[in-house]
Amino acid sequence: MSVSSRPDGRRNHPLSRPVDVLERRVRIGIVTVAVLGVPLAGAAAGGAAYEHDRAVAEAQRDQWRRTAAVVVSEVTPGMSRGDLAGDGKAGTAQVRWTAPDGRPATGVAPVPPDADPGDRTHIWVDRQGRVATAPLNDTGVWAGSLAVGVLGAATAAVAGVAAVAGVHCLCEHRRDRAWEREWDAVEPEWSRRPHQGG
Known part of the structure; x- marks a missing residue:
């Protein structure tokens, strides 16, 4: 044949x-378009x-600030929702800090997993002084x-x-x-x- x-x-x-x-x-057309x-x-x-x-990261950096805080409770291990820009090893604990208006504030925030009550750490807070997640970093x-x-x-x-x-x-x-x-x-x-x- x-x-x-x-x-x-x-x-x-x-x-x-x-x-x-x-x-x-x-098929040839679809494959060409797909390639x-x-x-x-x-x-x-x-x-x-x-x-x-x-744009989100820039807005976060503009609106949030890093502030000193004191750990006031035992650390709960595991990654927290606030550890978006960290290494995945943070825990959470009750912390105390000074709000932008000068009043003392408390809340749950991400802290190093080996932190003890009384240790100083840093947290992120928004313009109202509430705990915020860490801003997105370049990574x-x-x-x-x-x-x-x-x-x-x-x-x-x-x-x-x-x-x-x-x-x-x-x-x-x-x-x-x-x-x-x-x-x-x-x-x-x-x-x-x-x-x-x-």
Whole structure:
């Protein structure tokens, strides 16, 4: 069985149908778009996350201040919600500090895990003098941007795979329908019974 040449120099299998050629071309198009689009999607998502987190970090640094405090209770070990910019080893404890208006204030804040009652430490407070999380640092901003960028690229890749699978399913359905029509046409001759049109 010979293989015919197409005008573009590529070779067609003699049993290729128009739907096969269409599926191949669409797949090539999707793969091309994915090869270009996946990195762009990752870069765009990561860049947007970086700009957002950098603005948040700047706002936090403008609005919050680091202040001295005294530990007044035993430390509860484990990472606290306020340890976003730390090393993950902070605990929490009741601490006492002086509010911006000069009054004494107390609250639960992240502290070093080896702190004892009476030890001095530093905490972050907002403009109202309430305990705040540590501002995002550069490492946190970059880590968040990288995570979002990878997620954006992965989402684009999954979308590309889903598009290829969807095209294949549609083309497979068309091939099945074509085979059914052709079988309806030739089956009566093979079985020697009258054709039942439909």
